[in-house]
Amino acid sequence: MIVLENVSKNYSAGAPAINNIDLKIEKGEFVFIVGDSGAGKSTLIKLLLKELEPTTGKIYINDKFVNKLKRRKVPYLRRDIGVVFQDFRLLKDRNVYDNVAFAQRVIEVPSKVIRRRVPAMLSMVGLAEKYRSFPKELSGGEQQRVALARALVNNPPILLADEPTGNLDPKNSWEIMKLLEEINKRGTTVVVVTHNKEIVDAMQKRVICMQKGVIISDEKKGGYIYEN
């Protein structure tokens, strides 16, 4: 499903953010990516989305060769991937409802379906009442949950979530994780970047640990790993 071969990413300055990574994530897997601040986790996600181009190496998603994907085809790749960004990236000038509905409009879902699906999604993340608020009128955790609702609303085959519980209290975090597990059970490939040791330890899923741009461990049923 997701295959990286010898992928590196150098930003102009300094050491490479991703250094020669090989990685294979099967369809339907649930994967945690953990690692230090600055290890290259977000960079990895940006590469999968083709927001960034790898400096070297090959990336395949759903058997599409991402490196050579035509500009015209990129949107269709992205429609297969729901993403929760670390910095949320909500549309500042649209309210919660429109932010989530936007993801559906992009793939031309009929309005009738949108009107049913968006509120359902919002209540699933506990924001049914806030649908008319604008991002700047939400608390950090609320924004994060809107980002999650937006990523999930289209039922994408792949979900990438970059630190989806960083601004959430433990109870909310657990609920979100249960939601992701649920979605995973229905067939979605889920990749979660997180610093939440408690959750990683408890869920006993595949854990990939990164450090300074390389994968230092990859365990089928792991806990949070400290690199000491």
Added chain:
Amino acid sequence: MIVLENVSKNYSAGAPAINNIDLKIEKGEFVFIVGDSGAGKSTLIKLLLKELEPTTGKIYINDKFVNKLKRRKVPYLRRDIGVVFQDFRLLKDRNVYDNVAFAQRVIEVPSKVIRRRVPAMLSMVGLAEKYRSFPKELSGGEQQRVALARALVNNPPILLADEPTGNLDPKNSWEIMKLLEEINKRGTTVVVVTHNKEIVDAMQKRVICMQKGVIISDEKKGGYIYEN
């Protein structure tokens, strides 16, 4: 040091974000504020900074009556308070060094001191090498540490940190917490808003728990509290 009397804050729409809160934090205390997403923690911090005005109630900081503080005097109030914002609020068009140096320039610290103090501060949060990067070239955790460095560089008598470890790995989080404890020992009043149960439980400090705008518990040496 920080006194709130009957403070409420209503945003235009919906239920009050802060509902009739009484709170007293002594000079030199170390306080955790925990609570659900949307409980009003960030709103409380904004009130202390006079970024928002309380709808009702009185706020005193260092014996200054914040409500009636003259516009001219507000900057001097803020210089006594170092803040780590939940969304970092770095100056996008300045690099890491300039972001931290800005806090010092505001209080007219001599350039010579700035040139010594800023790099020292940056290496304390582990970003000595990144001093020339711009915010958008940093990982989430790196941005958060810049925000922390900026809040601490002036040795303010009060430090407010809104979710300062939300984007940090456990090791980094612990280091930051040790740093805050250290600073607290040297006399700074520290208020940390956090969702990190592990840290709260381990540190055994005063824990204030908020829920829907009210304080539901306030323990001298507490752990993380779930409101069930």
Added chain:
Amino acid sequence: MKIKTFFYSLQQGIVNIRRNKLYSLASVGTITACIFLIGLFYSVVVNLQHMVHNAEEQINITIFFDNGTSDEDMARIGDAIKKRVEVERIEFTSAEDAWKNFKQLYFGDKAELAEGFKNNNPLANSASYTIYINDVNMQDALVSYLESMKGVRQVNYSSSAASMLTDFGRLVGYVSAALIIILLAVGIFLISNTVMIGITVRKGEIAIMKLMGATDFFVRAPFLVEGICIGLVGAAIPLGILYLIYSNAVRYLLGQFQGISTIVNFLSVNEVFRVLVPVALIIGAGIGFMGSMITIRKKLKI
């Protein structure tokens, strides 16, 4: 593209205008200001050219006849002249009229001074045609024709007045063409400047939309609708203002300058607006469209 997406873009473009009030206002303001200037200028310039043209029409040529030319010959010459394309109309002045005019001019009220010439019109040979021509540029051609005519003793014409007016007309033409072109260029620059800043502000938003899997078209269409709407509003406002100003200014100025209304002769509002309305709307909508198009294209790369 489904029809739904088309309507969504349309609606979204209009909603965007409301969402980004500041930017929309600034853009409409800039377009209004620029098109207002262009229109104002155009009005002044076409009127100036119109006046120069009027003045040109008042330039004339006088011809005198050989001694003893009969009235019939004069009439024949007159007919021949009238047939020329250069000629707008001709007027005949008999020898008696000429003498009367002369006396009036040189002796004024004291007509008794001219008594000496009583029965002896010193200007007996001064019957003349005054010829008004269509276009000063044609004067030279006509003059050589007239000089070659049999029975014509002398052709009086003011080559300096004619060339002065031609020159002045050309000067006005040059300067005003240059000014209009400069104004257009500056206007387009200013408007695209504003559009560019406005859209650059939203490049973050565009990037987010692209990451959601939106196609270039889907992202761009609302911006184009927005650009065109802003352009049209920004063109309509100054047209309205100019219409009011123009009709009132013409009325006011005509009132003020009754004395010279033969030269100060304004074009009617409709004559001016027949050109101005389509040009302004095309500039407004065109720049709104192009500005959005180009700027967004730059931001679509992600």
Added chain:
Amino acid sequence: MKIKTFFYSLQQGIVNIRRNKLYSLASVGTITACIFLIGLFYSVVVNLQHMVHNAEEQINITIFFDNGTSDEDMARIGDAIKKRVEVERIEFTSAEDAWKNFKQLYFGDKAELAEGFKNNNPLANSASYTIYINDVNMQDALVSYLESMKGVRQVNYSSSAASMLTDFGRLVGYVSAALIIILLAVGIFLISNTVMIGITVRKGEIAIMKLMGATDFFVRAPFLVEGICIGLVGAAIPLGILYLIYSNAVRYLLGQFQGISTIVNFLSVNEVFRVLVPVALIIGAGIGFMGSMITIRKKLKI
């Protein structure tokens, strides 16, 4: 404020310009464009007024004398007239000159036709003064004075030509004053528009600075420096361009219109720029300053 803060603001303002390249370029571009238009316009208008004034100076009055006025009396009258403030200069035409001119005009080359008058100048009483005046507006006053003079038989003047020029001058004055004022207003509007959008983009930044404990002055000073610098650059560029265009255009037009250079008579570059340079710099720096001032003030509330 310490001196250090002053220098910091200065330096920071200049650094800001580089940091916000797009905004700085857009602002400089807008100011350049507006001041360019204002300057261009001003140049055209002052030249037009200059030409009208020149034309006015060519308006003249002719006076004739009573029968038998002696040469001495004429000289005395001439001296009296010369003393009047309205008068620029006077020219004497003797009766003989008048007759020569007349012959030239009416008989042209065929001077033999005038032989009949050989020893009997029919215009014996047509000696005259031609009086050039400083300002057509003063013509009426001078004419009544001249008519009241002893020994003056007749005063010929073209009240229509004079009033036409006066009117035309007034028309040019009105229209160009209106245009300049409108251009200034529009220019100021456009520039502050750009400044406003630009600074609004940075309101987030301003809010952050305020939350760091920066005083209003500390936040504002770099923006003001930035505004003034952008304004000055935006004024200097069009001044340079206008200087080049103006001097070349004048040379070119003078070459093209040698025939009418008595009327088409341009002001020198220096005469125009003596006014334009300070005005442009004041507008540029002034608006840069005011625009920043007002916009930031709005954003400083936090």
